Structures are given as C-alpha cells and as structure tokens.
Amino acid sequence: MADLTTVEGILDFAIQCEQDAADFYSELASKAKSKAMKETFEHFAGEERSHKAKLIAIKDCKRVMDSAAKVEDLKIGDYLVDEQPTADTDYQGALIIAMKNEKAAFRLYSDLAARVDDASVKEVLLGLAQEEAKHKLRFEIEYDDNVLIEN
Numbered sequence: 001m002a003d004l005t006t007v008e009g010i011l012d013f014a015i016q017c018e019q020d021a022a023d024f025y026s027e028l029a030s031k032a033k034s035k036a037m038k039e040t041f042e043h044f045a046g047e048e049r050s051h052k053a054k055l056i057a058i059k060d061c062k063r064v065m066d067s068a069a070k071v072e073d074l075k076i077g078d079y080l081v082d083e084q085p086t087a088d089t090d091y092q093g094a095l096i097i098a099m100k101n102e103k104a105a106f107r108l109y110s111d112l113a114a115r116v117d118d119a120s121v122k123e124v125l126l127g128l129a130q131e132e133a134k135h136k137l138r139f140e141i142e143y144d145d146n147v148l149i150e151n
Contacts (some may be wrong), residue, residue, distance in 0.1 A: 010112065011059040017108070018052035021045075021101060037091075040142070044098075044135055051128050058121060061143050095143045102136035105129075 011090045029041035071095045088098070109129035 008059065011055055014108065015052055015055045015059070018048050018055060019107065021105065022048035022052065024098070024101065026149065028098070028125070031094075033089070033091070037142070040138070044138075047131060047135065051131065054124055054128065057122060092147045095139050095147060098139045099136055099143070102139065103134050105132040 025041045025048060029038050029045060034039035034042055084135060106129050109125045113122045113125035113129060116125065124137035
C-alpha cells in the first residue's frame with residue numbers, strides 16, 4: 001500500500017483507485033446485457049481513466065500540496081469499499097457496488113481538497129469530487145429506474 005503520509009503516496013493511492021475504478025467499469029461493460037448500460041459503463045471507465053491522467057499530471061509536475069503532517073489524520077480506510085464484484089454479482093449488486101465506490105471516491109477527493117493550500121490542486125480535487133458525485137447520481141437513477149421498479 002502507498003505511504004499515505006506523503007503527497008506522492010497519497011497521489012499514488014488516488015491514481016491506483018482511479019485505475020481500479022476504470023477496470024471495474026470495463027468489467028461491468030463487458031458483462032452488460034443492454035447496449036445502453038454497456039455504453040454507460042464504458043463511458044465511466046473512460047472518465048476514471050481521465051481522472052487518473054489528471055492525477056498523474058499533478059504528480060509529474062511535482063505540485064506542492066500540503067505538508068505531510070496535515071494528511072496524517074486522513075482515514076483512508078473510510079474511503080474503501082468492502083464489497084467487490086464476483087462472477088455471480090448480478091446487475092443490482094453491481095450498481096450497489098458502483099454507488100458505494102463513487103461515494104467513497106467523492107469523500108476521498110473532498111477530504112483531500114480540504115487539506116491542500118495550493119488553489120489549482122484544490123480546484124482539480126474538488127472537480128474530481130463533483131465528477132464522482134455525478135457518477136453516483138447516474139447509478140442511483142439507473143437503480144431507481146431499473147431495479148426498484150422491478151421489485
């Protein structure tokens with residue numbers, strides 16, 4: 001696991017989270033039964049790859065965020081989702097996991113943004129948080145429209 005007491009470690013962690021999310025949505029796209037949901041999951045995989053690219057750009061520019069002392073209290077475990085999809089995960093389960101993933105990502109970026117002094121880094125992190133919130137809303141709408149109606 002990344003060293004979460006350093007800026008580089010936190011960025012490495014966030015980059016890996018975005019890669020994991022992209023992989024997750026690509027996997028869901030490959031299993032989607034409808035063309036619309038396949039396209040939706042592929043779109044989200046692309047969004048997560050875009051987030052990863054933004055984080056890599058920040059890391060490559062060696063932007064100064066905050067001192068490590070300010071992020072030592074970051075409870076990364078609060079941002080991890082315990083559930084992982086399995087071969088038996090149905091559509092409802094996949095949507096639930098996706099919503100939880102997006103909520104955790106939103107909280108992570110919001111909390112990281114609250115700990116940085118650099119305005120441009122803060123803006124990127126808050127922008128990523130809002131994108132994750134939009135993803136969560138999209139999955140909630142899909143859940144409401146297609147799962148709750150069936151039950």
